[in-house]
Amino acid sequence: MKIIIVGAGQVGTTLAENLVGEQNEITIIDPDRHRLSELQEKFDLRVVIGNGAHPDTLQAAGADDADMLIAVTSTDEVNMLSCQIAYSMFNTPTKIARIRSEQYIRYKDKLFHNQDMPVDHLIAPEQLVTNYIKRLIDYPGALQVMEFASGKVSLVAVKAYYGGKLVGRAISALKQHIPNVDARVAAIFRQGRAIRPLGSTVIEADDEVFFVADTDNIRIVMEELQRLEDTYRRIMIVGGGLVGAGLAKALEHTHRVKLVETKLERAEYLSATLEHTLVLHGDASDQQLLSEEHIEDIDVFVAVTNDDEANIMSAMLAKRMGAKKTMVLIQRSAYVDLVQGGDIDIAISPQNATISALLRHIRRGDIVNVYSLRKGAAEAIEAIAHGDEKTSKVIGRSVNEIKLPPGATIGAIVRGNKTIIAHGETVIHTDDHVVLFLVDKKYVSDVERLFEPSALFF
Numbered sequence: 001m002k003i004i005i006v007g008a009g010q011v012g013t014t015l016a017e018n019l020v021g022e023q024n025e026i027t028i029i030d031p032d033r034h035r036l037s038e039l040q041e042k043f044d045l046r047v048v049i050g051n052g053a054h055p056d057t058l059q060a061a062g063a064d065d066a067d068m069l070i071a072v073t074s075t076d077e078v079n080m081l082s083c084q085i086a087y088s089m090f091n092t093p094t095k096i097a098r099i100r101s102e103q104y105i106r107y108k109d110k111l112f113h114n115q116d117m118p119v120d121h122l123i124a125p126e127q128l129v130t131n132y133i134k135r136l137i138d139y140p141g142a143l144q145v146m147e148f149a150s151g152k153v154s155l156v157a158v159k160a161y162y163g164g165k166l167v168g169r170a171i172s173a174l175k176q177h178i179p180n181v182d183a184r185v186a187a188i189f190r191q192g193r194a195i196r197p198l199g200s201t202v203i204e205a206d207d208e209v210f211f212v213a214d215t216d217n218i219r220i221v222m223e224e225l226q227r228l229e230d231t232y233r234r235i236m237i238v239g240g241g242l243v244g245a246g247l248a249k250a251l252e253h254t255h256r257v258k259l260v261e262t263k264l265e266r267a268e269y270l271s272a273t274l275e276h277t278l279v280l281h282g283d284a285s286d287q288q289l290l291s292e293e294h295i296e297d298i299d300v301f302v303a304v305t306n307d308d309e310a311n312i313m314s315a316m317l318a319k320r321m322g323a324k325k326t327m328v329l330i331q332r333s334a335y336v337d338l339v340q341g342g343d344i345d346i347a348i349s350p351q352n353a354t355i356s357a358l359l360r361h362i363r364r365g366d367i368v369n370v371y372s373l374r375k376g377a378a379e380a381i382e383a384i385a386h387g388d389e390k391t392s393k394v395i396g397r398s399v400n401e402i403k404l405p406p407g408a409t410i411g412a413i414v415r416g417n418k419t420i421i422a423h424g425e426t427v428i429h430t431d432d433h434v435v436l437f438l439v440d441k442k443y444v445s446d447v448e449r450l451f452e453p454s455a456l457f458f
Helices: 010-019 033-042 055-060 076-090 102-106 125-138 173-177 215-222 242-251 264-273 287-292 308-320 333-339 350-362 441-450
Strands: 002-006 025-030 046-049 068-071 094-098 121-123 142-148 153-159 183-190 193-195 208-214 234-238 256-261 278-281 300-303 325-329 346-348 367-373 378-384 408-415 418-421 433-438
Touching: 002 010, 002 076, 010 025, 010 033, 010 350, 025 033, 033 046, 055 076, 068 076, 068 350, 076 094, 094 350, 121 350, 125 142, 125 242, 125 325, 125 346, 125 350, 142 215, 142 367, 142 378, 153 215, 153 408, 153 433, 183 408, 208 215, 208 408, 208 418, 208 433, 234 242, 234 308, 242 256, 242 264, 256 264, 264 278, 287 308, 300 308, 308 325, 308 333, 333 346, 350 367, 378 441, 408 441, 433 441
Parallel strands: 002 025, 002 068, 025 046, 068 094, 094 121, 234 256, 234 300, 256 278, 300 325, 325 346
Antiparallel strands: 142 153, 153 208, 183 193, 183 208, 367 378, 378 433, 408 418, 408 433
16 A cells, blocks of 8 residues: 655654555655654655645655555644645545644534545544543553444453452463353463463463453453452543543543643633533642642542653652552653553553554554554454455354464454354354454454455455
């Protein structure tokens, strides 16, 4: 596939890194010559210096025969105009834009049409991050929660701790412990290395375990791997930007929410617009403010300002003053592994959420959901089985009969409104939504081909 990426910032760079090894022809546009030079040294791709909203720049990048344009600069207007010109002048089939402004997102159904604003798929990073954090708050103790098939089934990552009923036992014991709940361990990472989960595999403390289950059963399965944490009630959010405000709005009717904002004007605006959130004007790294607001009673401290260092320092202070759990938004991906653990319980990368949303529109075949995991090394995918027993490599076959690539696991199947946890004898039917886990994303193309009916590529 021939793909043009407009914008060589963190999202554009990470996206190029994810796609360049998948038999794609990548061209990236940016006005920063030095940044492009660094990219070209690292990856096998073309670079074009210039403004991605200028016709001549797009033409130089090969827009005449590009399959897709992905505009991910930090400016919404540049992204939208790049899509407009790609449509009007080059008839580019698929156009994706990163949009951050709440104003554009609010009216997206009226704005984004081929005739008016030709953006085929809109990616809103702040909204994605807000939803991601909310899922972590909804399921105390989870490291990641990924939903598939409109939320019917979930893939959850948890750290196994002593006290979990399955810790120190084989995976096969899961069915004995919870006979009325079906679940499957899709992957285990032990000291950073993937272990193939077999029935005889023993779960050890500190293992990072990914399991698939019906969304209604997540908490039951989590208790097998760690002592269940109490439901979070008191939340303190630091930063009143789009993520902080969106998170407060999503939580304020079910939780007791405090929001700390340094800018007085923004704090006053949020105080007037949020219904049940206590908005505080101040600095969350101020020890006196945290003490006065009884930080020791806070269940989750969530720092989501645009300043990585401020987020990290305020969360460390909050944890040492008694906050039970800390979550920190970190823009620089290199910081994520450095800070997670100790005083920072969960480090959240907005790039991962954005890349996952982009990949679902880029993957071949009918891939309707993608989550990029473990710094892009692994992926969770939801694919729809099309065709019939004659044209499909998966329909009419049991899971044991399907030739999956190394390290790939079929975790669950959603058939209509029914969730089926996949086992060896489970047979795939036409239009099933199949949830897979790939330990190594280099085999993504094999999975794509597996779910493409033969009529589509012969």
